[in-house]
Amino acid sequence: MFDVYFFESAKLSELNVQRSESEYFLFCVRGMRLAENALDAAERFIEQHGKVAAMLFRELSNDSFWTYDPCTLELWLPRAFCPCFAVKQQLYWEAGGINTDSSYFFGIDLLMTIGRLGGKLVYVPSVGYWNMEKANLEFQKGKDWGKLYFAAIFGTKEEFLQRKKSFPSKECTDAQLLKKTKKNRKYWIAKQPAAQLWNLREEPPKKREVVISDRDFTKIQFSILIRTFQRPEVLKKSLECLRWQTYSGFEVIVVEDGAEPNAKKVCDEAGKWFPLIYKCVGEHVGRSAVGNLAMSLARNEYFLFLDDDDYYLANHLELLAHALAMNKSCRMAAAGSIELVGKQACDGNFKLWQTICHPGKGASLEDLCMGNPFPIQAVAFHKSLVQTCGGLDIELDALEDWDLWVRFARHSTITAVQQKTSMFKVPLEAEKRLSRSEAMLQARNMLLKKWEMISVESTAARFLETQWSLEEGEKETELYRQIRDQRLAVQAICASRRWRSTNFIRRSVAFLAAKVNSFSDVMNGWRDSIGPLRPEEEEMDRNILAQFINGTQNSWCWKLTNWWKKFS
Template identity: 30%
Template sequence: MSTIDIIFVSYNSEKWISGLLKSLTNQNYPLEKLYLTFVDNNSKDNSRKIIESYENKHLFGGYQHFFLDKNLGFGKANNYGVNHTKQDYIFFLNIDTEVDCNCITELINAIDSSDDNVGLWESRQFPYEHPKVYNPVTMETSWSSGACCLVRRDYFIQIGMFDERIFMYGEDVDLSWRFRAQGYKLNYVPKSVVHHYTYMSAGEVKPNQFYNSTYMNLMLRYKFGSIKDIIKGHVMFSGLLFINGPAKSHKSTILKKLLKSPFEGVKYRKWKRKADKSQFRPDFKLWDYEINRDGAFYVNEQPDGFPLVSILIRTCGRPNVLREALLSVRNQTYKNIEVIIVEDGPPISESLLHEEFQDLNIVYKSTNDKVGRCIVGNMALELARGKYFNFLDDDDLLYADHVEVLVSSILKHPECKAAYSISFEVPTEVVSREPYIYREIFHNVQHRQPFNRLVLMHHNYFPIQTVLFDRQIYEDLGGIDPDLEVLEDWDLWMRYAFKYDFLYVEKLTSLYRVPSNISHNTERQALFDQYLSIVREKNLKYKFQIDMASIFKDVEYLMEKPPTIIYKIKGMSFRTLLFKVKNKLFYYGKKILK
């Protein structure tokens, strides 16, 4: 087993230290393999006394502390710790954290399954997971939080360690980008959980974080970006003069930083000139460094129970596509999962499952002859044994916490029999089928809409993989209509929604791919248009299965507060459509009464 140096930087941290140390003693990993190092930045409280007097230091492979006579800042203090340690792996862990019992074990598992070109592994933070995008298949990310990341010592030293000019905030982005500039990858390990108490409440804005992080955004543009990036950074930072900030001295603070920025920026720019041959190019997203997923302040927690969840996958002779969907299932943080795979046609994918996915609980069936996606979906439903079902098309992907988040949410709301989360829509260009090569065009389209039956009557606003539903709904109302070629999921959700409430979970947990090629989209849309009227006609029948008062309530709500996106069909606005629906309801209601 690998030995690990764990480095903590403390500064007036007396309220966190005991809880952190207690959580470390509960690790399901040999404690003698862990070497603890505290670097204290001249604390004025009881931090030093608590660190020195810790009673269980003998349980670890090593326990040392360094009490500095001044505050060096986060990065420089961590470098100090690195220079006084020697293990092959270093875990940088914030002092205001506690670690789950399997935190380090999962990090080591990730290391053992990684290639040599991975230089850093980042744990997942509770209760607020960082919302940046990562690859659900490879688990690669573009930058990693310094609050809980493990690095290879030799790679870390090779790239120059933490930039000691950065006192606090932004040093982790800088470190991540220098790893990537040297050709190393960063991996996210969501099964390794760290409880980080950085925010006292959701959406909290800390003045120190606000000013340092925005200023470092500008300095990172000098260090890594183009001239255009630097100009944009100055415009953005200057714009802060015209807003109300988190501190009374807001404008003077911004002005002082703005005046000194060109002089400091020139110093940061030296790295860019030295590394000019590097192929690395940063991607600034205004104040962010990556596309963010909705749900930054969703409160993550483990579910109260772990009922069996059946992931239902329909596939059709394209194992290279199926492989990625299964890898995203393998990466799930929720353990009690069975995967039902029904292949429409010959058993082309069966050998893939035996060779690469024996670790998953898979039930596989092929139809031999082509029967269509709807019949295949019903076969998957019949084979499933889970308490909850979740469809996943073979070309879509789940983020690692997808099942965990939906199960946790639905168990808290037993009045709802289905839950759905937010999803990315990703236009995708398939370059090659053999081997499977594709290019994703992230447009940052996120499907978000609170549950409303009238909106659902107008359009399907949750893609199929976003919905987790109780098997009771299936047993009560049946499966997919086999007469439909497309829009079968919309028809299914309409039928279910008119009898059961769906719970809206405000976190992005999946992505689904759509063709980026315009001609493909045109063909796809033509087929959808053909079945649109068929499904809408069925919707009129479904709506009378529920209390008419709730329908009118939805109509009145939407009249005053329509969805963010106003859809139009044949020149008809969404609001006009609602009026027509309301009139239709009166018309059909009178007919029923007669």
């Protein structure tokens, strides 16, 4: 099924790819070593998943982060440098084969072209390779070239020229690269969420000290606890992401809040993939009570929560199991996560608008008392902590996980998994964000009263730092939150159908106002009534954002399209 080719990125002209009867070509940079039975695992994946255009494999050396749909494994965007991947032979030739002018960005250029031609790019976490020459300068140079390629497709001219400064002009001129990426740029710049992920900043993960194949941690068994309420289509997506976990030692407990078993059919289908227990409460009892019921049904020693609209990436359970096995004194482990800001549809689809990275880190009791650094799906904990400290507080309908972590931290340290292995959603709509903030504020006040009896050991310097954060820093934190909410509100307005449909009117009036000086007062009056243009990123302070939001919502263009509100 596979023809394997090893190549050096600077010597593509020496790579002699021949037409053959094999269905796929597998390309691997010299210095990479395929994991044991990798080709067999790839063939099994094709049998389960169906024929795909290209497969990108997992680097086991440090388990780097990939941007892909955790439910389908379809790549949102390939990585800047792809040292090991397979492409379907038919699409390889349709994409034009090897372009020796591509030099270091041969892999990314080929994959982006195949994606533009309609091919499905898929991440395959069950097939891995080892990078045996991590410090190789050629390898790093390939990454730099890939980032330059991304800047040519997604970035502004200034961003491209900034990255281009570090490259010798003889190797690639601006005109050559921009001309080469023209067709791919037109396709990928409109593809969501690729355009938002190309420049995603993240800290490089630490190199693994123990290889994946040394599975001393397979004795650790997880129970994944899912609470759901009247949205089976959303739950279905979360269950699908568990299908691709690289660690098989888990069961799933789904408890549905409410009288009707709406999620039973979805759970019966998912039960074909992994052990699953479904329970419908029969009445509406609240999030915390449902979580406690799920813990009482769990049979394994370690528990994890997964909200019905959140996702685990494929390596989530494996890396948590590895961390817990390597730190046996810890009964809690927390991994990094990615915050997805966008709009959730009733059919389960999610329209992404912004991503925010939260690297994994440990936390002391002091740290937890000052704030909750962990979303609920990022933490695994031993069931003995529940037996010692109790479960979720049924009086809390928000921040119940924060209260749980504080109680657990009094009896166990928390080990960290630096990699980002899960995703959680935050609403973009202003009304939902306001409702969410009010619920959290109410819960926070309840927690302050509840935690009055908890004593925290610390130094004088630590207490001074805490005091500053509560008195002085709280003002800055609140200001930051206000600006962030205003920015999201501006983004929501500019993404709406009401704004886009009337934007040409605003631009036309602004153009005329700039050209016709003699009637500037009249034109400026028209412009104010029509609504302001979107402010530039560097001008987005709190006052300008507020003026834009108020000016837009009071303009006749916005009021005229009010009947489109439900479609925005």
